[in-house]
Amino acid sequence: MTAASTTAVPPTRTAAALTAVGLRKSYGDKVVLDGIDLTIPEGTVFALLGPNGAGKTTTVQILSTLLPADAGQARLAGHDLVREADAVRAAIGVTGQFAAVDNLLTAEENLLLMADLHHLPRREGRRRAAELLRRFELTAVARKPVATFSGGMRRKLDLAMTLVGDPRIIFLDEPTTGLDPRSRRTMWETIRSLVADEGVTIFLTTQYLEEADQLADRIAVLDRGVLVAEGTAEELKRRIPGGHLRLRFADERRLASAADLFGTATREGEALALRIPSDGSIPALRSVLDVLESVALEAEALTVHTPDLDDVFLTLTGQAGPQKENAR
Template identity: 80%
Template sequence: MTGSSAPALSSAITAVGLSKSYGDKVVLDGIDLHIPEGTVFALLGPNGAGKTTTVQILSTLVRADAGEARIAGHDLVHDADAVRAAIGVTGQFSAVDNLLTAEENLMLMADLHHLNRREGRRRTAELLRRFDLTEVSAKPVVTFSGGMRRKLDLAMTLVGNPRVIFLDEPTTGLDPRSRRTMWEIIRELVAHDGVTIFLTTQYLDEADQLADRIAVLDHGTLVAEGTAEELKRRIPGGHLRVRFADPDRLDAATALFGAVTRDTESLTLQIPSDGSIPTLRAVLDVLDSASIAAESLTMHTPDLDDVFLTLTGRPRSGDAATSPKENAR
């Protein structure tokens, strides 16, 4: 290969063989991770898959039974204090003090990070402004909406300027507008601050919107990893839905294609497709060559819901058989 290539991104998180059991229950079964700096990594999986345990281990809250990991270049076990200094954690439930104001909550975090009073006030004012909380800074948090509380919770995480942030179900319980506000904040942290985000979520559209890479965890094992598009391409079921104006055209089109699903009531054919432009063009060329006009054409490609339901919820060896959809509920 000739010419220069862009340098590889440094790793914010690496893990090899992380395992954790509680008694006879295996929660994590030897997972490996490689997450570059300045990216969003999403970990998906049904309840009980091991997502929160993974976050707890990587954030030094729980010790793994086996395996090793490095966060921001620091060994998880032998340099735990340096790991804690480099990370921030925002859990599923807001950690703010309801009896304090937004400003007091942030100043408390500044004290915990041993910032002097002047720097603490500067940092507090900056974060209040950044999260659009300046006007309510003197109000007790108990009066805040869910979206405002989550913004303050994330702002408190940023007081220590972490390089890696663990967001465990960060938008649970938020309304659609508040969720999208949080998405914009997360994107800005990565784009402008170079922060690495480790996101766990059960909102599949959230992972689709935010994540550079996605891993799917089931029964403590990583069953798939890749970009959202790479994961979707692994799942069968993509098709073109072509509608015709009358039964004659439907009959003529049916004769042209082999493995198709025909719906005489809606006058449509469902033609298997990988979602690519060449496949779409080939179908249109066949219809055009036969002078068969289609009324409409829509393309369906598998989404992350399909990925989730296909890859998760299968019983462990020895468990009673249960369908993926039943376990994913």
């Protein structure tokens, strides 16, 4: 009797919603994009950060077919950016920095206008408009002029209009600029639900580092047309010096004993605390705890401090943080 054979099943890999290789763009002698490569999996949020003039808006314009690249290739939703531009446009949605809504029309009329532009049948257009009004909690104001809307309501309507065509990839260029904190967080929840519930892929540019930290599965930093770093928020933070573990002790004696164990540590005498340089990883944390346990020394509290995205941005670009991008 022979044992039944088993065939190993390879792990599933998420398909790429967007890939770009060697994208370049110049205006005369000024190089705006210098050969950038991107791979963004389906159903994820990708954030592109960079200072003024780094090339973020140019990247979005090229990938959304609004501007031709000088060199390089890209595929979006399985379609070639150049050879299948119409198919790419059908698969994407673009929401710019400022709400592209008609103030003289009502919210419902704006959505129906967009449905007409997408050549949806009249009944389907009305169904889609009603569905989006419900999703964005705009049903109660559906027949009010957009001129009466708050900034947050206008941004929600703008995103709803982008969704009329049921895009698989959405470019959000600074989607929460000018919104108050409550409206910004409402927009974040909307973006999260698009990804989680519908598998939409989001390509986000933002001037708020916290926004990228909260939303993005992966973040890339663009500086002078070159991608200088890419990874998860935590991976990027670990690349920057300044992270540490902070141990607090019950008395001066225990603090002194711990300081003797860690030569690179910094004492905070009044706080009875010790700061130990660390990348914040689990192995680093375990190593410190093992040393303390080996001499039966116990800390009253332990906290992990890692650099934030502001530190990452400052270190990688030499600037304190991205501002609203007015130039290319």
